[in-house]
Amino acid sequence: MEDTNLFTLSTLLFLLFPLAASSTEPLLSTAADTLTDAGFLSMALTLRLASPSLTLHPADSATVFVPPNAAFIRSGPLPLSLLQYHILPNRLPLQYLSSLQPNTPLPTLLPNSSLTITFSSFNKLSVNDVVVSTTPVFDDGSLLLLEIEDFFNSSSLQELESEPAPTNAETFAAVTEVLKSNGCSVMASFLDAQLYTEFGDGRKFTILAPLDEAFAVDAVSVRNMSDYSVIFRKHVVPKLIRWRDLIRLPNKTLLPTFSDGFEINVTVSPKRRFLNGVLVAVPDMFRGDLVVVHGIHGLLDSSRA
Numbered sequence: 001m002e003d004t005n006l007f008t009l010s011t012l013l014f015l016l017f018p019l020a021a022s023s024t025e026p027l028l029s030t031a032a033d034t035l036t037d038a039g040f041l042s043m044a045l046t047l048r049l050a051s052p053s054l055t056l057h058p059a060d061s062a063t064v065f066v067p068p069n070a071a072f073i074r075s076g077p078l079p080l081s082l083l084q085y086h087i088l089p090n091r092l093p094l095q096y097l098s099s100l101q102p103n104t105p106l107p108t109l110l111p112n113s114s115l116t117i118t119f120s121s122f123n124k125l126s127v128n129d130v131v132v133s134t135t136p137v138f139d140d141g142s143l144l145l146l147e148i149e150d151f152f153n154s155s156s157l158q159e160l161e162s163e164p165a166p167t168n169a170e171t172f173a174a175v176t177e178v179l180k181s182n183g184c185s186v187m188a189s190f191l192d193a194q195l196y197t198e199f200g201d202g203r204k205f206t207i208l209a210p211l212d213e214a215f216a217v218d219a220v221s222v223r224n225m226s227d228y229s230v231i232f233r234k235h236v237v238p239k240l241i242r243w244r245d246l247i248r249l250p251n252k253t254l255l256p257t258f259s260d261g262f263e264i265n266v267t268v269s270p271k272r273r274f275l276n277g278v279l280v281a282v283p284d285m286f287r288g289d290l291v292v293v294h295g296i297h298g299l300l301d302s303s304r305a
C-alpha cells in the first residue's frame, strides 16, 4: 500500500506540473477559449486537455474540424488518435479547401493519416463524407475552426463498442484510458490505485471525474495522499447511473457516495445537471455494464478548507 501511494503521488506530481505548462500553448488555448464561447464545450474540453499531447509545426497555424456536442453524446469521447485526425497542421484557407478536387488528401496530425475531400463546390464541402460548414466558427488568419456534422470515421468507434462484454480488469483498463484521454488523469491514477483493491468485486458504480484542472486549482489545499483518497471516495456513487438515468432524477435528489455521510445533491436545470453545484460537462464519458463515468467541471466538495 505504501509503495502504491508513493507511486501514485509521484504520478500525480508529474501530472500536475505539466498542466501549468500546457496553458502556454497559445494556439490551442485560443481554440479552446473560442470554442467554449461558441458553445462547442465538448470539443473545447477535449482540445484543452489533450493539448500537452498535441504537437504543431509550425506552432502558430492549424485548421481544426469541430464536431458538435451531440456527436460526443452519441459516440462518446474522441480518443487522442482520432482527435489528431481532426486537426490539419496548418491553416488552409476555406476558399482553397473548397477548390480542391475530390480525393485530394489532407495530411493531419495523426501520423501517416490523411483526410480526403469527398465533395467540393463554392458553397458546399465534405471531407471523409462528413459535411463541413462553409461558415467558419473562427478564422484569424492563423487558426481556422470549421464545424462538421459528425466525427470523422465515427464508425471506427462504434466497432469498438460492439466488441464482446469485457471482464472487470478490461473494463477498468478501458475506463483508465478514457479518463486519461479526456483530461482526467488524476482520477485515472486513483482508479488504478484504489479501484482494484477496494471496488473490484463486481459492484456497479458511477465515477464523477473532475478534470485535472480542478485538482491543479485546488492543489494547495490537498496536502497528502489520504486527502486524495478521501476526495476520490466522494466522487464515486455505489450504483450505475447513466446520463439517461441522471436526467430523470427529480430536482434535489441526494446520491450516496463511498465516503460515509457525504452525499451529492442533483440540481435540475434545462438540459443541464449540476452535482453539488458543479456542471456535468461530459455525460457518459464512459458507459459500461459495471462502470459509468461522467466528466464534471470541478470538485464536488467545495467546502473543504
Ligand SMILES: *[C@@H]1O[C@H](CO)[C@@H](O)[C@H](O)[C@H]1NC(C)=O
Binding pocket: 111, 112
Ligand atoms: C509513417 O510512414 C513512414 C514512411 O513510410 C514510416 O517510416 C513511419 O514508420 C510511419 N509512421 C507510422 C506511425 O506509421
Ligand SMILES: *[C@@H]1O[C@H](CO)[C@@H](O)[C@H](O)[C@H]1NC(C)=O
Binding pocket: 085, 110, 113, 128, 153, 156
Ligand atoms: C477513415 O476512413 C477512411 C475511409 O473508410 C479510411 O480510408 C481511413 O484510413 C480512415 N482513417 C482513420 C484514421 O481511421
Ligand SMILES: *[C@@H]1O[C@H](CO)[C@@H](O)[C@H](O)[C@H]1NC(C)=O
Binding pocket: 223, 224, 225, 226, 227
Ligand atoms: C493527511 O491530511 C489529513 C487531513 O488533512 C490528516 O488528518 C492526516 O493526518 C494527514 N496524514 C499524513 C500522513 O500527513
Ligand SMILES: *[C@@H]1O[C@H](CO)[C@@H](O)[C@H](O)[C@H]1NC(C)=O
Binding pocket: 252, 254, 265, 266, 267
Ligand atoms: C440541494 O441543492 C439545492 C440547490 O442548491 C438546495 O436548495 C437544497 O437545499 C440542497 N439540498 C440538500 C439536502 O443539501
Ligand SMILES: *[C@@H]1O[C@H](CO)[C@@H](O)[C@H](O)[C@H]1NC(C)=O
Binding pocket: 251, 252, 267, 268, 269, 270
Ligand atoms: C431545482 O431546484 C433549484 C434549487 O431550489 C432551483 O433553483 C431550480 O430552479 C430547480 N429546478 C427546476 C427545474 O425546478
